Amino acid sequence: MATHAARLVFLLAVAATLAGRSEGGWCLCRTDLYDVMLQKTLDYACGGGADCRPILQNGACFMPNTVKAHCSYAVNSYYQRSGQNPQACLFSGTTFVSNNDPSANGCLFPATQSAAGTNGTIGVNSPPAFGQGPSANDMSGGTKIFPVAGTAKRAVILACCWLLALYLSA
Incomplete structure (x- = not known):
């Protein structure tokens, strides 16, 4: 017994x-969307508190110099700085939470709030007037399966x- x-x-x-x-340690931008949509998401994340210095020219994550790559870095920084709050990776369905570390070629994507830091620049771009930020109406983060990976x-x-x-x- x-x-x-x-x-x-x-x-x-x-x-x-x-x-x-x-x-689900990383928030990433969907690669199946147009760059114009992802640029709005990138702008919102950088203007909303993400540390976007690494994706500036000469930054560790500037290359590849694409909207998709920069968008993923920015939304992940925003998500990490929000303590991996599931609502911080909604962005009107342009993002998703992944279990796979996207770090590559010397560009390290933070996986925790402490690694993302909270004492840096507020952002390098202004947020759009409306429409691309975290949405309270879409609890799925674009996956339509579960709100938390x-x-x-x-x-x-x-x-x-x-x-x-x-x-x-x-």
Whole structure:
């Protein structure tokens, strides 16, 4: 009986650890959209508090010099500085949360609030008058599946652990 209790405690500890684990560490711009749409998102993020200095000319993330690349860096900075708040990666459906680190060629995308810093420049561009910022009307961030990446995965893991715990305690 003691071994079943020990197994149950172990499984509950694993389930708690998995439930609290962060999924979806980076906010990125969708590459299937036109540059004009992504430019508005980029402008909003940079004007709204993202650290856009790395995507300025001679910055570590200036290359590739494309709207899509710069947009992803800016929205990720905005998202990280917001503590990975799911609503900080909505941007009217022009962005999504990813589990894959987009860092490449010496350009490091911050994955935490502390890595993104909060004492830098407020932004290098002005936000647009309306329309591209985080939207309270679209809770899906453009994915239309779950508002937070990894929600379904955590729910399935917790359910399996719970069922296994019930089985072992019987």
